[in-house]
Amino acid sequence: MPVQQLRFAEVPLERNPATGAPSAAYAAWVDTAWEGFHEKPATAEQLEQLLQAEVCDGRVLTGVFDDSRPTDLVDALTPVATYASFTRTMNLGAKLLPAHLITMVTVRPTHRRRGILRKLLSTDLSEAKDAGFALAVLTATEATIYGRFGFGRATEQQVLELDVRGAVDFHAAATGSVVQLVPAKLADIAPELFARFHESQRGSIGRQESYTRMATGAWGDEQPEPDPKLRAAVYLDAHGVIQGYVTHAFAGWESTPPTLKVRDLVAATAQARRELLRFLANLDLVERVTVPMVAANDPLTWALVDPSRISYTQRQHGLWVRVLDVVAAFEAREYRGSGTFTLQVQDPLSLVAGTYRFTLTEGTASIGLLENPEPADASCEVTALGPLLLGACTVRDLVVAGLLKPASPAASATLGSLLDLPGLPHAINGF
Numbered sequence: 522m523p524v525q526q527l528r529f530a531e532v533p534l535e536r537n538p539a540t541g542a543p544s545a546a547y548a549a550w551v552d553t554a555w556e557g558f559h560e561k562p563a564t565a566e567q568l569e570q571l572l573q574a575e576v577c578d579g580r581v582l583t584g585v586f587d588d589s590r591p592t593d594l595v596d597a598l599t600p601v602a603t604y605a606s607f608t609r610t611m612n613l614g615a616k617l618l619p620a621h622l623i624t625m626v627t628v629r630p631t632h633r634r635r636g637i638l639r640k641l642l643s644t645d646l647s648e649a650k651d652a653g654f655a656l657a658v659l660t661a662t663e664a665t666i667y668g669r670f671g672f673g674r675a676t677e678q679q680v681l682e683l684d685v686r687g688a689v690d691f692h693a694a695a696t697g698s699v700v701q702l703v704p705a706k707l708a709d710i711a712p713e714l715f716a717r718f719h720e721s722q723r724g725s726i727g728r729q730e731s732y733t734r735m736a737t738g739a740w741g742d743e744q745p746e747p748d749p750k751l752r753a754a755v756y757l758d759a760h761g762v763i764q765g766y767v768t769h770a771f772a773g774w775e776s777t778p779p780t781l782k783v784r785d786l787v788a789a790t791a792q793a794r795r796e797l798l799r800f801l802a803n804l805d806l807v808e809r810v811t812v813p814m815v816a817a818n819d820p821l822t823w824a825l826v827d828p829s830r831i832s833y834t835q836r837q838h839g840l841w842v843r844v845l846d847v848v849a850a851f852e853a854r855e856y857r858g859s860g861t862f863t864l865q866v867q868d869p870l871s872l873v874a875g876t877y878r879f880t881l882t883e884g885t886a887s888i889g890l891l892e893n894p895e896p897a898d899a900s901c902e903v904t905a906l907g908p909l910l911l912g913a914c915t916v917r918d919l920v921v922a923g924l925l926k927p928a929s930p931a932a933s934a935t936l937g938s939l940l941d942l943p944g945l946p947h948a949i950n951g952f
């Protein structure tokens with residue numbers, strides 16, 4: 522059936538009024554989404570947990586239905602495609618801005634490559650812009666899908682592997698103390714510490730409800746069901762203030778070498794992170810500690826006396842950002858110094874196309890869309906705006922990549938001097 526004849530409908534986060542259990546329509550949506558990611562069907566208890574969490578998140582679920590399927594073979598409530606969105610803030614450096622988050626996008630193999638994703642995404646991005654969102658954000662299963670819709674790669678992450686055989690020495694003397702505690706104690710501590718991290722880290726994206734449930738062991742890292750293996754510790758600074766937490770689980774005696782896997786490590790200060798890693802590095806009976814969601818410019822190599830204990834694996838793209846409002850998004854960014862330039866943006870979805878004048882005064886921007894466009898100092902496709910907004914790379918990197926086209930070498934140098942930022946954007950969670 523062509524995409525025009527399919528039915529696109531919101532699937533409410535609701536319960537069966539008679540039983541109080543998650544509704545059949547919600548269950549069918551989850552089952553389709555999970556099948557799309559090759560997961561087993563959710564159990565009744567998992568569905569209950571998911572519904573609770575998704576209500577907390579304020580998710581909006583969309584299902585796409587093919588009413589031509591034989592109802593004796595397939596329940597009419599079962600969608601052929603799923604799509605979900607909700608709102609969290611993103612740290613753009615100078616400000617946190619509400620972002621439109623897109624997730625759980627699946628199209629059944631029987632209905633692929635006939636434009637369902639294109640219709641879902643282009644409609645949703647247009648509605649998100651009309652609703653006032655300056656950016657949409659997603660994580661991608663494949664890097665090649667979302668550029669055509671204007672998403673640009675904004676953060677990266679990798680897994681840190683630390684060889685913890687024998688004594689692991691740090692340059693800095695230990696400070697503060699670490700207290701091991703049951704994960705349930707993190708119910709209030711985890712969101713509060715994450716909020717402090719989120720305020721301080723460019724590129725950070727707000728967390729959904731599942732993260733608190735995972736920090737407390739109510740959910741495992743793979744399924745929304747209790748995880749008895751989980752252990753936890755907090756770091757207290759020299760004044761006794763909690764500044765970070767870590768949750769972790771032993772990978773089992775069959776792991777080679779014996780490995781402890783960090784599930785989540787949230788530190789409100791750089792010292793807290795270092796001290797939690799020192800705690801992990803000194804655990805007995807394990808030879809390797811792995812830490813996920815580590816920044817591409819992770820500073821641990823500078824903290825250890827022997828940096829060869831560290832290796833990084835699984836480096837990959839993290840958040841993809843689609844700018845929906847150039848003025849609001851780029852006024853929430855940091856800059857260096859003062860100056861002006863104009864940027865012409867091309868946008869196949871016509872959401873942000875135009876020429877913008879940036880007037881920068883001591884690191885803050887005032888931006889306007891020009892009514893009578895003039896030849897711009899640089900031009901780019903909308904997909905370059907994500908990395909440019911977050912400072913994910915330098916202006917020169919974007920120019921060399923062919924993603925940003927300066928009118929002259931002087932214009933390139935001016936943009937670099939104003940837009941290049943120290944450090945990298947980083948997010949410690951996906952969604």
Ligand SMILES: CC(=O)SCCNC(=O)CCNC(=O)[C@H](O)C(C)(C)COP(=O)(O)OP(=O)(O)OC[C@H]1O[C@@H](n2cnc3c(N)ncnc32)[C@H](O)[C@@H]1OP(=O)(O)O
Pocket residue numbers: 557558623624625626627628629632633634635636637638639640659660661662663665666669
């Ligand atoms: C935010 C997230 O949730 S990321 C998770 C994405 N989901 C998955 O990976 C689950 C498995 N895959 C799927 O469910 C589907 O194949 C999807 C969602 C990736 C694509 O859905 P479809 O409805 O087939 O895509 P649609 O037909 O609308 O294609 C839109 C465009 O994307 C392109 N495209 C679609 N899938 C892919 C892919 N896997 N890789 C590269 N390009 C792709 C198409 O060629 C098309 O390009 P064009 O319009 O420029 O010619």
